[in-house]
Amino acid sequence: MITSHEESRGRKRSRRQPLWPLYLVLFMLLLSAVVLAFVTGRYPVPPLIALRIFLYPVTGGEADWTATAETVVWEIRLPRIAGALLVGASLAAAGTTYQCIFRNPLVSPAILGASQGAAFGASLALLLRLSWSGVMGMAMASGILATSATALIGRHLGSGSMITLVLAGLVVAAVFNALVAVVQYIADPLDVLPSITFWLMGSLNRIGNDDLGIIGVPIALMLAQLYAFRWHINVLGADNDAARALGVNAALVSGVAIAGATVLTALAVSVSGIVGWVGLVVPHIARFLVGPNFDRLLPISALTGGLFLLAMDTLARSVATQELPLGVVTSLVGAPFFAIVLGRARRHWF
Template sequence: MNNQRPFLLILMLFLCLPLFALIALSLGRLNFSLATVIKTFTNPGANPLATNVVQNLRFPRVLAALFIGAALSSAGMAYQKTFANPLVSPDLLGVTNGASVGAAMAILCGGGVWLTQGAAFLGGIIAVGLALLIPQLLHQQGNLILILAGVVVSGFMQAALGLLKYLADPDSQLQSIVYWQLGSIAKIDRPSLLAIFPILVVGFLILLAYRWHLTVMGTGEATTQAVGINQTFEQVIIVIGATLLTASAVSLSGTIGWIGLVIPHVARLLVGDDARFSLPLSAILGGIFLLVIDTLARTLSAGEIPLSILTGFIGTPVFILILATSHRRKSL
């Protein structure tokens, strides 16, 4: 594929992000025109009600949706390329279950939003750290042993989460844990975003720095060794970058499924397997997708719909369509 076409597609979608954000800011239980939304930033005193709703309630959510969607989809692309497996998702090494355990412990301790987010981030990092440590303790290397270590850690974290749910007060704490697991960005504010943003930037920069090698790593370990890439070292670095993105996203929003699995496939269908283009495109598409999902979550009904419910309903048929399209292309 000509490199100019993927670049132009990425540039066009990136330049459209402000428009998508303005549309999301205008929609909700109170609808505003795009002109009114723009005026809340250029002349906040003209409409105090609109300014309060747009800047204090919706603007942090819009930014969070863009950042979290980009983080999860980028991490999914990195994992799928690193492990040469298109069915891999960002929670491969137990980061999501580890974050859930951390959040559940904070909820049981009566912690607020900040403590829950911090404990979730720490839980996700610990889970991946354990998954990386197990192959070292067994003196074994390779994708298979690392994936198996992730399965073991995920299983342990699921058991721990089940115990915490059993101990939780069913009238208050259990509901909070379950709601957190279903995913929501309703409680995200500017300080939360500012605290996590540097970590998101570091994780994404790591993946961008290694995007040249991700394409080769996606073809399998034999090809990686043939071109002289240090598979083990670069795999660890990429996993660290993807884990920082996933743990940061999950600590803010809870568990949101399908984005890290489906969006990388969509990006590859549009620009091919070259990670130089598919990685940034995946980030942009992931941000747009979650922005649409969150807008639907707060406008479809009187109550807030958990994000994982909508991503599941939309992601499942989209993924089936992608698989059917890929199979049809291979058979031609």
């Protein structure tokens, strides 16, 4: 649980520091990561050529680059970079929201079963040999279905507490994990099973410009919804009694926040597969930078999440001759980092 000691330290840090230098640093890092992602890969594109290809629709002039280079920039790397930014921002924002609502720094976007539900939906779609848009749709719908089942079970148990909701999420996640195992067991081991396994390990290699159109607007709307409720979520993250004293409807705000975070998780997982640690580690980085104030924490967490996942995706597709699964790379980087965070903060959490 996030303690008052940690909160007071964060609030003092938030009051002392203006945010514009941090935003400037993050945007510079983000710009550098985008440039690096454009020019890095199995088909290297020189930075100047990539910039000229990108600006050609505006500036015109002589196109003295190959058609392959133009295809790589517009059809492969641009949607992949944008997808990494959207998915990273979504998972980080969802993790930040869950940690605030549940008042627990160890909570991740998978807590209510959305990730496991999306994994089952995508696995089933791959088993049925649906198109990529069908895989995305099934993953998104199944992730939302899993979280709805968690909410119904939690309500049926009657207590209405957050602990009950978390326990219901564990039950639903276990069921969907078992269903994924069943799909893997009956899948063709030479054809379908490798596709399912690779998707479950996370990747952005199949995302295209059309997919960005499908997920971009809903992600923007969900982020805007969470930001619109930032003050209410901030109060609710401190104490239920304080929220009631200030006239905040705890049930309504919790429902809106959890629904927004769940949709963000389902949208992200539907295009990237299971990418762990982003929604758990990045909120801690953001909290270290700006403190626990949700008003400041949410946008910084979203920016940091996009930057983190873009860096991990660039590493995944450039560190070896064959692309590494994105979820493997985020786990290799995120797990040791989180162990360090736990070691430094254990006195104030437990």
